[in-house]
Amino acid sequence: MDKIIADFEIDVRGQCCPYPLIRTKQTMDDLESNEVLLVIANDAITPQNIATWTKKTGNELLAVEEKEGIFNIYVRKA
Helix, strand or coil: CCCCCCCEEEECCCCCCCHHHHHHHHHHHHCCCCCEEEEEECCCCHHHHHHHHHHHHCCEEEEEEEECCEEEEEEECC
């Protein structure tokens, strides 16, 4: 897989859902169409919550990478 280049990044490590999802939504609201957001989280439920949210909103979950309990979640704005 090619490396995904994010246009913006938010770090929500140490925060529990729903906070990471709320921050993701707030940031995505400010992005232009096709821009990519990287969400860095360590709450294990965050990738699932963001995946569900993207399906409901039409945004695209590009990838979830996990290393040593840290999740890099890439989302493209519709």
